[in-house]
Amino acid sequence: MNLNQLKCAKTIQPKDKMLKIKTLRLMFTFYMSFFTTAFVLTLVSAYMLSKLGSEAFTLIFWFKIITYGIIIYYINNYKNKEFYYYQNLGIPKLTLWIGTLTFDFLLFVALLIYAVK
Amino acid sequence: MIHKLEADSIFLEFGSRRILSDIYLKCETGKITGLLGRNGNGKTCLMNIIYGNLNANSKSIRFDDLTVQAAYKRPDLLLYLPQFNFIPQTLTLKRVFADFDLDFFEFENRFPDFKSNYKSALKNLSGGNRRLVEVYIVLKAKSKFAMLDEPFSHLSPIMIEAIMELMNEEKKNKGLLITDHMFRNIIEISDSLYVLTGGKTHLTKAVEELEFLGYAKD
Numbered sequence A: 001m002n003l004n005q006l007k008c009a010k011t012i013q014p015k016d017k018m019l020k021i022k023t024l025r026l027m028f029t030f031y032m033s034f035f036t037t038a039f040v041l042t043l044v045s046a047y048m049l050s051k052l053g054s055e056a057f058t059l060i061f062w063f064k065i066i067t068y069g070i071i072i073y074y075i076n077n078y079k080n081k082e083f084y085y086y087q088n089l090g091i092p093k094l095t096l097w098i099g100t101l102t103f104d105f106l107l108f109v110a111l112l113i114y115a116v117k
Numbered sequence B: 001m002i003h004k005l006e007a008d009s010i011f012l013e014f015g016s017r018r019i020l021s022d023i024y025l026k027c028e029t030g031k032i033t034g035l036l037g038r039n040g041n042g043k044t045c046l047m048n049i050i051y052g053n054l055n056a057n058s059k060s061i062r063f064d065d066l067t068v069q070a071a072y073k074r075p076d077l078l079l080y081l082p083q084f085n086f087i088p089q090t091l092t093l094k095r096v097f098a099d100f101d102l103d104f105f106e107f108e109n110r111f112p113d114f115k116s117n118y119k120s121a122l123k124n125l126s127g128g129n130r131r132l133v134e135v136y137i138v139l140k141a142k143s144k145f146a147m148l149d150e151p152f153s154h155l156s157p158i159m160i161e162a163i164m165e166l167m168n169e170e171k172k173n174k175g176l177l178i179t180d181h182m183f184r185n186i187i188e189i190s191d192s193l194y195v196l197t198g199g200k201t202h203l204t205k206a207v208e209e210l211e212f213l214g215y216a217k218d
Helices: A003-032 A035-052 A054-078 A080-088 A093-116 B043-051 B093-099 B104-110 B127-140 B157-170 B183-189 B208-212
Strands: B004-014 B017-020 B024-028 B032-037 B058-063 B078-081 B145-149 B175-179 B192-197 B200-204
Touching (some): A003 A093, A035 A054, A054 A093, A080 B078, B004 B043, B017 B043, B024 B175, B032 B043, B032 B183, B043 B058, B043 B078, B043 B175, B093 B127, B127 B145, B157 B175, B157 B183, B175 B183, B200 B208
Parallel strands (some): B032 B175, B032 B192, B145 B175
Antiparallel strands (some): B004 B024, B004 B058, B192 B200
């Protein structure tokens, strides 16, 4: 890497970092639009698992998946205008859903493991 | 540097109903391109096709002669103001301006009514003020082109005047494509004007043509 390339890398890096922080902040904002519902459903799932035992895992898993379907349907129909905000900032609809639902599912799994223990 | 946005070969049908069939539209840096058309003639559909949000049967959208299928993934190329409020109402002006890397104080100097609103959420603003913020954001944010669907809706005459002044300033930096039912404002501000009728765009050279194309009475 020559000196010019090094200078370039130094100037680009903070910009990239800022962009990543901004993207995460925007995804967090989007996540907040359905967080309460999703978290309550996760807590209900964890409670059900702790009461019914690990045999109920399949039932609880599909319960969560179906509620995801309802959440996606609701947001896509009633809050669809807000997607233009994220698109104007370079974040497509699919990226928003994949990012936030992945995080929420990991949270769901973590709380289920905690409930079983 | 002058950039060019071109849209053509657009064909759109909903079932057996043909919406768009013979489109050519060009937008350039330094120019405001107006698009007029009666309700239901497909202006918003055309904008959504250009933005990539609506799938057409066929289309060709080019930025500086390069085809871009999904312009919504490229805010550096194109920003879009839809005809409805699109900024989440819970966000504050401070947050919105930070997201788009814009200086709130420049906005405040131009529109002093917003002086005490820096930390206000959009839901606490009036409909007109909310729209003004959205139009300002799309006009000022860094991009080569901006498409504005009904930018004058809900705005008072003073606000419209201020926005038209801002458009004339911003056209030096980006190409603007605008449509609105307040056609006198569109005619006044446009450097080139298209009328969408019968699924086709017509580049008009004289205001009298609007009557001929069935858009307005003289």
